[in-house]
Amino acid sequence: MSSITYLEAIRLAQQRALAEDPRVFIYGQDIGGFGGAFKATKNLAKEFPGRVLDSPISEDAMVGLAIGAAIEGMRPIVEMQFADFSTCGFNQIVNQAATLHYRTGTPCPLVLRLPSGGTPGSGPFHSQSMEAIYAHYPGLIVMTPATVEDAYTMLLEAVALDDPVIFCEHKFLYYHLKADKFPAEALPFGKARITLPGRDATVVAYGAMVHEAVAAAGELASDGYEIEVVDLRTVRPIDTDTILASVARTGRLLVVGEAWPWGGVAAEVITRVAAEGFGLLDAPPQRLNAKETPVPYHPALWGTHRPTASSVAHSLRQLLEL
């Protein structure tokens, strides 16, 4: 079998979910016959007639319908065409889906797939990373798979969970990441992965930034530094234990996120480490995020807007010299 891309993993996971559970259906714009804007549902409408449905261009209606279906016992997967547009359905997500079980005792087993993150030329409305916004709300689960394997296993997990899951799949990784096969077992839900063991500093990242962090670690290895990279995998819940254990080993922390700094995932991780692991820190914890402007369209501007392997390496060097 030729290697599987990150996108194909998502497609295969949805195929398996549809096959194994008759309550599952997929709802989104252009996902039926067209197979989805990114082809994440290619051929699934044909294979599962009546279960892969085109929606109107109304994220509010899409999520509302899905919540209603969930109340009736179904397990919908809603594909947002871009994470950025999910805010059109923000009220449904945070006020209805997130609170449903708290208010009524009825679970809301909804999966919201958000193609997230930037690619060259995608611009301000097709590039956002929304994890921090949704992770703010109790009642939601926020997943950020960074590998082909995680894209597959975590999407299946998301469908199986009875809570509403915001599944932030990274567009940049769709075709760039490949794997040979899927693992027989996956890490437990909510656990972070030590992608690269290290000794001198810890980088916590999620999504596409995990790969930038690994590349930065490679740059610093030639200078004799061993950088530990932690892949959060889920942003809500955050695996604070693994992060603290890593900082216990290294004493230095850099958190990298593609989103903006204010109130972001990086800020949350650092707050937890400062509050619960103060005595582990040998240097002030640092964060690296996108520049504080809307995501630029021009590729040259975009290239400097989000953290890259070299800017992560630069931040790491500064951290190591403190």
Added chain:
Amino acid sequence: MFPSPDSKNLLPIIMPQLGESIAEATIVRAAFAVGDRVEADTDLLEVETNKAVMGVTAPCGGLLRELTATIGESYAVGSTLGYLEISDEDAERLGLHDAPPTPVEKPKRKKSSGNDHSGQAGKTVAPTVSGLPVPAHAGGASFLSPRMKARMAELGLHAADLAGVAGSGAGGRVTIDDLERFLQDLERNTISPASSMRVAVADAMRRSWTRPLATVVLPVQLDTLLAHRKRQAVKAGPALYALRALSFALSEMPTTAGRLIGDRVIHPRSIDIGFAVEAEDGVLVPVIRHADQFPLVDLVERYNRLVELARARRLPGSDTGGSIATITNYGVFGLTMATPIPLPEQSLLLGMGAGRITPAWDPEKKAFVPVTEAQFTLSFDHRVLDGGAAGRLLQRVAGLLGSPEEL
């Protein structure tokens, strides 16, 4: 149609802001005719926007003087549609005749970047502490990291223990790596445990040394004292003579044994004087309470007993601690001079060197004569007293030692 020159209180009827994105509205209907009396909060006109039909409301009661707007025409938000003649009180209340506000000079704003947290430019605030330096890069300044502090607390280390560690961090900071490497390196030497006595003395001396300490020296002739001692049946040691002399001197100038805490001098409560006794690999300090109240002969037995107890490390808690000054006789080791360190809770330490026979000039005989002389040192907390006061205290002690029968 212009308002009558007689009318003073003509309130313009203004097209209101009807919605966030509404710029204009069309007059649909006039609810009243010119000359009608209207009450406050009634709709004078009905206007239509692309969203809804709304009303233009009278802010107060009055006479509809004039309608300048035409039914069916559109008018911009903020434009005048007519005039309402209102009472003096209402005119006053609505500020009808107030002068228009002078345009405020808008502060020059740089191109908005969304990142501007600096607020308005211009107004400088005088700092309350002038010249307080602010580190340019607070994140990288030299510091003991939380991890360092936690590890040092775990191992019972102080900054004094790290004096020998070169820091590799920014600004010469000792990092946790530096510390761990240093400790690992120590393992290559022979290591023996320090006794609890050693650790206690180390801690006391470290704390004492955080103060500015100084020492003054005075040679004292001991011949009179030694002659007096020879005549006694029960002999007191030289340190006990010195202790009694010090007790008199301190009762005359008690603040020399005071403690400085902040901007307050804490006076001693009673003249309790300690004396240093070597015990095992440390020092204990038994105390003679109210040393100024007992003649020398009454103190000898107590003194000797305390020395025995201290040497055996069986000194009761009530016989140690709480003294206001200490005597140390380093002369027993043959030392002629020393700069010992006062106890951390005391400001004075009177030291006695070994007595030696030495030539002294006798002005009467006009010749050098042999005398027994010892260097007496007074080590003191320089925050509490200066050289002059220390010198005077030492001189008084020396003077009292010249009349040993008074002690």
